[in-house]
Amino acid sequence: xxxxxxxxxxxxxxxxxxxxxxxxxxxxxxxxxxxxxxxxxxxxxxxxxxxxxxxxxxxxxxxxxxxxxxxxxxxxxxxxxxxxxxxxxxxxxxxxxxxxxxxxxxxxxxxxxxxxxxxxxxxxxxxxxxxxxxxxxxxxxxxxxxxxxxxxxxxxxxxxxxxxxxxxxxxxxxxxxxxxxxxxxxxxxxxxxxxxxx
Amino acid sequence: xxxxxxxxxxxxxxxxxxxxxxxxxxxxxxxxxxxxxxxxxxxxxxxxxxxxxxxxxxxxxxxxxxxxxxxxxxxxxxxxxxxxxxxxxxxxxxxxxxxxxxxxxxxxxxxxxxxxxxxxxxxxxxxxxxxxxxxxxxxxxxxxxxxxxxxxxxxxxxxxxxxxxxxxxxxxxxxxxxxxxxxxxxxxxxxxxxxxxx
DNA sequence: ACCTGAACACCGTTCAAGT
DNA sequence: ACCTGAACACCGTTCAAGT
Numbered sequence: 103x104x105x106x107x108x109x110x111x112x113x114x115x116x117x118x119x120x121x122x123x124x125x126x127x128x129x130x131x132x133x134x135x136x137x138x139x140x141x142x143x144x145x146x147x148x149x150x151x152x153x154x155x156x157x158x159x160x161x162x163x164x165x166x167x168x169x170x171x172x173x174x175x176x177x178x179x180x181x182x183x184x185x186x187x188x189x190x191x192x193x194x195x196x197x198x199x200x201x202x203x204x205x206x207x208x209x210x211x212x213x214x215x216x217x218x219x220x221x222x223x224x225x226x227x228x229x230x231x232x233x234x235x236x237x238x239x240x241x242x243x244x245x246x247x248x249x250x251x252x253x254x255x256x257x258x259x260x261x262x263x264x265x266x267x268x269x270x271x272x273x274x275x276x277x278x279x280x281x282x283x284x285x286x287x288x289x290x291x292x293x294x295x296x297x298x299x300x
Numbered sequence: 301x302x303x304x305x306x307x308x309x310x311x312x313x314x315x316x317x318x319x320x321x322x323x324x325x326x327x328x329x330x331x332x333x334x335x336x337x338x339x340x341x342x343x344x345x346x347x348x349x350x351x352x353x354x355x356x357x358x359x360x361x362x363x364x365x366x367x368x369x370x371x372x373x374x375x376x377x378x379x380x381x382x383x384x385x386x387x388x389x390x391x392x393x394x395x396x397x398x399x400x401x402x403x404x405x406x407x408x409x410x411x412x413x414x415x416x417x418x419x420x421x422x423x424x425x426x427x428x429x430x431x432x433x434x435x436x437x438x439x440x441x442x443x444x445x446x447x448x449x450x451x452x453x454x455x456x457x458x459x460x461x462x463x464x465x466x467x468x469x470x471x472x473x474x475x476x477x478x479x480x481x482x483x484x485x486x487x488x489x490x491x492x493x494x495x496x497x498x
Numbered sequence: 499a500c501c502t503g504a505a506c507a508c509c510g511t512t513c514a515a516g517t
Numbered sequence: 518a519c520c521t522g523a524a525c526a527c528c529g530t531t532c533a534a535g536t
Contacts, residue, residue, distance in 0.1 A: 111499085111500060111501080112500080112501095113499095113500090134527085134528065134529080135528080135529060135530085136527080136528070136529085144500095144501070144502090145501070145502055145503075146528095146529080146530085147501080147502075147503085147504095147530080147531075147532085148500070148501050148502075150529095150530070150531080151499080151500060151501070152500090155529085155530080156529065156530090197399070200439070200442060200443070201395070201446070203443055203446070204443060204446035204447045204449075204450045227478065230471070230474055230475045230478050231478065231482075233472075233475045234436070234440070234475050234476075234478055234479035234482070237436060237439040237440040237443055237475070237479065238432070238435060238436045238439055238440075238479065238483075239439075240439045240442075240443065241398070241435040241436055241437075241438045241439020241440065241442070242432075242435040242436075242439065244398060244438075244439070245398070245401055245402065245435055245438065248399070248401070248402035249402045251402075252402045273428070273431075274431075276428055277428045277431045277432050277435070278432075280425065280428050280429065280432055281432035281435065281436065281483060284429075284432070284482045284483050284485060285436075285479060285482050285483065287482060309518085309519060309520080310519080310520095311518095311519090332508085332509065332510080333509080333510060333511085334508080334509070334510085342519095342520070342521090343520070343521055343522075344509095344510080344511085345511080345512075345513085345520080345521075345522080345523095346519070346520050346521075348510095348511070348512080349518080349519055349520070350519090353510085353511080354510065354511090
């Protein structure tokens with residue numbers, strides 16, 4: 103037992119794990135280094151032993167959010183849905199990944215997965231299409247996630263609020279599918295693949 | 301002349317105008333209420349007479365950035381390019397509009413312009429396509445603008461840095477045009493419009 | 499290897515009071 | 518109508534020092 107009241111000592115992985123959990127609780131705007139430190143029962147300065155800066159910590163979180171996404175041999179639409187759902191899995195996940203994307207760490211794996219699915223489907227310009235689809239997914243998911251959060255404030259207004267939210271959600275799902283399908287371009291049907299040219 | 305050393309008194313429009321200019325100078329991350337106040341030779345608390353909160357000020361700036369965009373009778377691609385270029389006109393313009401978009405103020409005018417161009421072109425599902433195109437424009441412009449800023453740090457590395465940047469820019473332009481065109485779907489050619497069905 | 503304590507230079511916002 | 522002064526509850530980051 104030896105009850106010393108600050109026995110916990112952390113490593114980089116542990117810090118990232120509780121930071122990710124805290125992100126889901128409080129959102130990106132309230133995810134401060136001081137709050138993360140408090141949750142770890144540690145002084146804020148202790149975090150700088152594990153991460154060079156808050157930006158570096160956030161980049162690590164973005165990588166973890168997009169880490170699970172590359173599913174082998176999925177269609178373009180399923181790959182895109184997988185990426186979107188990974189962004190939705192954490193509060194403000196899309197915004198965090200979007201704002202970390204320029205430094206392109208883990209999120210390039212997602213783009214590669216889209217690219218591979220496009221090539222498997224026989225699309226032309228797979229490089230440009232993969233980039234366009236990633237831009238669309240990130241923009242779409244950020245706006246939808248933002249909107250869900252904004253709506254959850256003005257909510258509980260009238261009795262039909264819940265069904266109205268469902269309508270909006272269904273509409274946004276259609277927008278996503280239409281967008282990804284259009285951006286994927288003409289694809290070989292997976293049921294009846296084209297024979298080789300000649 | 302009567303040289304009193306704090307004669308300047310401001311209105312809402314004046315505050316917004318210098319805030320927008322300051323945004324372009326320092327970027328969104330460094331655009332604090334205190335900095336805006338200092339530029340106006342005023343105490344930070346004075347800003348709260350003109351705007352209820354920083355969020356409200358930022359929303360006003362986002363509206364101004366997207367205000368000029370709706371050009372009448374333009375093609376979908378030209379309308380989309382106009383919106384993108386309006387976002388590019390100010391530092392971090394895309395990110396600011398994206399993060400304010402959920403509250404949908406001025407940016408709904410942009411979406412309406414895209415919608416109208418789609419209807420004029422005879423696209424199906426213009427509502428969904430207009431939403432998808434806006435999501436794509438905002439995601440794309442945010443990522444491109446971020447990337448330009450990130451690159452301008454590591455720049456001046458080798459002699460061919462400038463031409464490499466040009467290559468990337470040209471590639472991103474192609475991604476944008478391909479994306480908007482694909483999302484617009486099958487359109488009536490503007491040179492030879494379809495006759496009415498029947 | 500990992501953390502504390504203290505400091506530095508900042509934030510957004512409120513509110514009574516001034517002119 | 519528009520602003521000041523002072524305060525409150527926060528920020529990210531650095532760095533010497535501790536264990």
